[in-house]
Amino acid sequence: MRKKVILVCEDCLARNYQVQIQPQSTSRLVLKKYCSTCKKHTIHKQTK
Numbered sequence: 001m002r003k004k005v006i007l008v009c010e011d012c013l014a015r016n017y018q019v020q021i022q023p024q025s026t027s028r029l030v031l032k033k034y035c036s037t038c039k040k041h042t043i044h045k046q047t048k
């Protein structure tokens with residue numbers, strides 16, 4: 001069983017990525033990924 005979450009760019013709040021996580025993990029996912037809106041790598045955080 002996996003849970004789908006959306007990753008949003010910290011800078012422009014664009015919803016750039018959709019990832020699957022383990023439902024057991026309680027900490028919020030934070031990844032550095034490329035944002036096509038910012039045209040650079042930014043911090044992406046998990047939405048609810």
Ligand SMILES: [Zn+2]
Binds near residue numbers: 009010012014037042
């Ligand atoms: Zn961005």
